[in-house]
Amino acid sequence: MEPCVIRASGIGKNVPTAEGRLVILDGIELEINAAESLAIVGASGSGKTTLLGILAGLDLPSAGTVCLAGREITALDEEQRARVRGEHVGFVFQTFQLLASLTALENVMLPAELRGDDDASESALELLRQVGLGERTGHYPRQLSGGEQQRVAIARAFASRPTVLFADEPTGNLDTGTGARIIELLFELNEAFATTLVLVTHDDRLAKRCGRVIELEAGRIRR
Amino acid sequence: MNLRLASRMAWRDWRSGELGLLLAALLVAIGTVTAISLFVDRLHQALLLESANFLAADRYIGGSRPIPDEFRRVARARGLDAADVLSFPSMVFAGDERNQLVAVKAVSEDYPLRGTLITGMEPFARGAPVDDVPAPGEIWIDSRLFPSLGLSLGDTVEVGMASLKVTRVLVKEPDRGGSFFDLGPRLLMNLIDVPATQVVQPGSRIGYRLLLRGPDAELEALREELGVEPDFRWVSIRESSPRIGAALDRAESFLLLGGLLAVLLAGVAVALSAHRYSRRHYDHVGILKTLGAGPAGILYGYLGILGVIGAISVALGLAAGGGLHLLVIEALDSLIPVELPLPSIRPFALGAATGLICALAFAMPPLVHLKNISPMRVIRRDLGAPPVSEWLTYGTAAAGSLTLLIWYSGSLMLTLWTLLGALTVLSVFGALAWLLLRGGRAIGMQAGSFLRLALSGLQRRHRENIAQILIFGLAIMLLLVLVLLRTALIDEWRSALPEDVPNHFLMNVTPDQLAPVNALLDRKTERQGPLYPMIRGRVVAVNDEDAQAIGPRRRRVRGFPRSATSRGRRRCLKTTSWWRGHGGARTTTGHWCPWRMSMRGNWALALATGWHSTSAAGPCRLRSPACAGLNGKASSRTSSSSFPRRH
Numbered sequence: 003m004e005p006c007v008i009r010a011s012g013i014g015k016n017v018p019t020a021e022g023r024l025v026i027l028d029g030i031e032l033e034i035n036a037a038e039s040l041a042i043v044g045a046s047g048s049g050k051t052t053l054l055g056i057l058a059g060l061d062l063p064s065a066g067t068v069c070l071a072g073r074e075i076t077a078l079d080e081e082q083r084a085r086v087r088g089e090h091v092g093f094v095f096q097t098f099q100l101l102a103s104l105t106a107l108e109n110v111m112l113p114a115e116l117r118g119d120d121d122a123s124e125s126a127l128e129l130l131r132q133v134g135l136g137e138r139t140g141h142y143p144r145q146l147s148g149g150e151q152q153r154v155a156i157a158r159a160f161a162s163r164p165t166v167l168f169a170d171e172p173t174g175n176l177d178t179g180t181g182a183r184i185i186e187l188l189f190e191l192n193e194a195f196a197t198t199l200v201l202v203t204h205d206d207r208l209a210k211r212c213g214r215v216i217e218l219e220a221g222r223i224r225r
Numbered sequence: 226m227n228l229r230l231a232s233r234m235a236w237r238d239w240r241s242g243e244l245g246l247l248l249a250a251l252l253v254a255i256g257t258v259t260a261i262s263l264f265v266d267r268l269h270q271a272l273l274l275e276s277a278n279f280l281a282a283d284r285y286i287g288g289s290r291p292i293p294d295e296f297r298r299v300a301r302a303r304g305l306d307a308a309d310v311l312s313f314p315s316m317v318f319a320g321d322e323r324n325q326l327v328a329v330k331a332v333s334e335d336y337p338l339r340g341t342l343i344t345g346m347e348p349f350a351r352g353a354p355v356d357d358v359p360a361p362g363e364i365w366i367d368s369r370l371f372p373s374l375g376l377s378l379g380d381t382v383e384v385g386m387a388s389l390k391v392t393r394v395l396v397k398e399p400d401r402g403g404s405f406f407d408l409g410p411r412l413l414m415n416l417i418d419v420p421a422t423q424v425v426q427p428g429s430r431i432g433y434r435l436l437l438r439g440p441d442a443e444l445e446a447l448r449e450e451l452g453v454e455p456d457f458r459w460v461s462i463r464e465s466s467p468r469i470g471a472a473l474d475r476a477e478s479f480l481l482l483g484g485l486l487a488v489l490l491a492g493v494a495v496a497l498s499a500h501r502y503s504r505r506h507y508d509h510v511g512i513l514k515t516l517g518a519g520p521a522g523i524l525y526g527y528l529g530i531l532g533v534i535g536a537i538s539v540a541l542g543l544a545a546g547g548g549l550h551l552l553v554i555e556a557l558d559s560l561i562p563v564e565l566p567l568p569s570i571r572p573f574a575l576g577a578a579t580g581l582i583c584a585l586a587f588a589m590p591p592l593v594h595l596k597n598i599s600p601m602r603v604i605r606r607d608l609g610a611p612p613v614s615e616w617l618t619y620g621t622a623a624a625g626s627l628t629l630l631i632w633y634s635g636s637l638m639l640t641l642w643t644l645l646g647a648l649t650v651l652s653v654f655g656a657l658a659w660l661l662l663r664g665g666r667a668i669g670m671q672a673g674s675f676l677r678l679a680l681s682g683l684q685r686r687h688r689e690n691i692a693q694i695l696i697f698g699l700a701i702m703l704l705l706v707l708v709l710l711r712t713a714l715i716d717e718w719r720s721a722l723p724e725d726v727p728n729h730f731l732m733n734v735t736p737d738q739l740a741p742v743n744a745l746l747d748r749k750t751e752r753q754g755p756l757y758p759m760i761r762g763r764v765v766a767v768n769d770e771d772a773q774a775i776g777p778r779r780r781r782v783r784g785f786p787r788s789a790t791s792r793g794r795r796r797c798l799k800t801t802s803w804w805r806g807h808g809g810a811r812t813t814t815g816h817w818c819p820w821r822m823s824m825r826g827n828w829a830l831a832l833a834t835g836w837h838s839t840s841a842a843g844p845c846r847l848r849s850p851a852c853a854g855l856n857g858k859a860s861s862r863t864s865s866s867s868f869p870r871r872h
Binding site: 088099162 | 230238509518601603
């Protein structure tokens with residue numbers, strides 16, 4: 003595997019506002035190696051989430067390029083970027099983002115179903131067992147606690163066998179105890195699947211578990 | 226996203242209740258259209274079938290000259306059934322002393338092609354249907370000929386030069402009709418015996434008909450191929466009995482218009498539910514995109530879901546429509562005296578196509594829009610969704626509505642008027658809604674906090690709110706139009722029939738019978754008027770133009786007759802200046818009145834300015850006094866009376 007999984011060069015992001023151009027990111031240079039874990043920290047409005055979206059190919063920068071798993075995703079159209087996401091990227095969100103109309107098992111099956119895999123159910127069931135929800139497969143998100151929902155979301159993120167796992171405030175909506183257990187689970191699976199982990203957090207405990215931490219301030223990397 | 230996954234997602238959405246409203250809206254559209262179409266189709270078929278009995282065929286080619294053999298050959302080559310009918314008046318003789326003028330009808334073996342002959346073995350008794358015609362050498366005659374000619378079954382009658390044996394009593398024939406033209410007692414004989422009678426001579430007054438039966442398409446193709454006019458007439462029930470045709474057209478138009486408005490309402494419901502479904506799936510799409518679904522996959526996936534829902538809606542809607550139309554028939558059982566034939570495939574095709582058009586025109590645009598949702602929405606909810614293309618939304622809805630309107634009404638003019646009405650209502654409602662929202666801002670400034678909050682919310686999303694007001698306004702307007710139309714049409718139908726309109730007629734009363742018949746009627750009935758004299762006549766001129774000269778043209782006008790029966794009436798004309806030739810008749814009450822013409826085919830020609838509203842079309846429009854001349858030959862004066870309809 004190529005040692006550098008993500009390479010971002012000269013990333014800038016600005017949006018037009020009534021008061022003029024608002025600069026969100028400015029000249030970001032970043033390289034993330036395979037199996038590395040990176041925490042992006044910073045104050046609210048510093049551009050953490052925007053940077054995460056650009057690195058994951060969810061959004062396009064106003065300037066600069068991003069290479070993800072050997073593909074320059076900033077040069078791809080949305081259809082191609084979606085393909086790259088499906089093959090290489092997993093996500094965990096602060097608000098879990100489970101589909102309310104689907105059971106836990108069906109939520110975890112989704113990435114494999116989108117790929118057209120035949121064994122979507124078996125692999126999803128195995129992942130749910132790994133996150134300790136083997137007995138709750140038929141439950142809907144509304145029937146699960148916040149911690150359980152996040153565990154389902156983690157199982158879904160690993161269901162696509164991602165090269166890189168992006169996590170946006172994964173413990174932001176959880177109490178301290180539950181958050182700690184989720185952190186354990188996240189790193190445990192990350193190690194098991196040898197995934198590169200990029201996360202945005204305000205949680206110092208979580209940031210400290212990562213191999214590298216960068217801090218953003220006013221759209222620039224401070225350290 | 227493949228169809229399998231789309232089906233699975235459709236099932237999951239259905240399970241969670243997401244698709245219920247959309248499915249229900251499509252079901253209503255398809256079910257309503259199917260039910261109405263099925264009912265109309267079966268009623269239409271039944272009416273046409275019953276109406277065809279008046280012709281004893283689906284169509285006939287008629288004329289005063291023998292029908293060319295080529296017509297029969299071409300009709301049979303097209304797989305059509307054909308039968309010949311030849312009719313003429315003739316004197317018949319029984320023995321040396323008794324004779325009677327009769328209406329002879331000579332028929333071929335296959336007669337009648339529609340309806341049944343009813344015959345009996347005893348005069349003035351009930352008969353039974355038969356499926357044959359008189360054998361060569363035999364005749365079947367009306368009950369009243371038995372006493373007038375002193376006949377019994379088995380006796381012989383002379384028709385022209387032929388002696389024919391009476392073997393049955395003719396109780397009813399399908400194409401007898403009730404016109405004043407055809408009053409003589411009927412004598413039915415086999416076509417083979419006609420040459421032996423020697424009554425068919427040059428100058429004989431003989432009517433020839435080639436009866437036809439078969440699919441509409443083949444019949445119309447035959448009409449095109451033969452080009453029978455102007456030497457012969459091509460007659461369907463609409464030409465033969467315009468009132469039946471007009472009633473069919475009116476009933477069909479109302480039901481289809483009702484169906485159309487129902488579909489437009491359902492279309493609005495489909496559009497609303499599809500928008501709701503779409504809005505609730507913004508997050509779903511964002512998540513699916515982060516998991517690797519591209520815009521094309523999202524588009525095909527949701528179109529697949531719409532396809533699955535459409536297919537289910539069509540299947541269920543057709544079944545529901547079928548069940549609903551059975552309920553309608555059950556509810557109207559007492560009003561439908563005829564047995565309804567099985568429906569054709571058309572109502573089902575109409576229902577399915579309506580579902581498809583509704584799905585494409587009203588539900589598809591918001592679902593197509595889903596592909597534009599940004600995947601960033603999963604982490605930035607404030608991103609919202611890009612605005613839906615208004616051209617796509619309103620363009621497809623307008624195109625769908627237009628297609629349905631034209632398809633249902635079958636009339637571009639009606640479609641344009643309906644659209645114009647809808648646009649006017651939308652403009653007025655739009656202006657009112659805008660004024661209301663604008664006025665709300667001023668009120669909100671002085672209102673309490675709750676009301677101010679609510680009004681500012683309305684202001685913030687004023688475009689959506691105006692759109693919703695328009696949609697609901699249009700829906701309510703369509704409902705009201707339907708109710709108004711129903712009421713107006715029923716009123717129109719009722720007003721078309723005057724109070725105490727007669728529904729029984731007594732005819733062929735001879736002058737010497739007038740006094741006893743009048744006395745009998747006065748005692749036994751609630752008749753509204755005196756007996757009217759009846760005189761056969763022939764149209765000789767229209768608007769001072771010789772009738773012979775306009776002969777070829779008048780044949781193109783449906784139902785325009787060559788001859789007419791004139792009836793004197795007590796309450797009739799303001800002027801007599803119109804009349805050329807004969808003056809009129811004296812009624813049984815002693816009042817003199819000019820004649821008014823009542824023409825075959827329900828053509829009541831207005832012969833006095835402003836007096837009568839019925840008018841003819843095209844070259845035969847009659848407006849001015851002295852617009853028509855009648856060569857009245859009052860050789861056989863008889864009278865008639867009518868009895869009022871009991872409401």
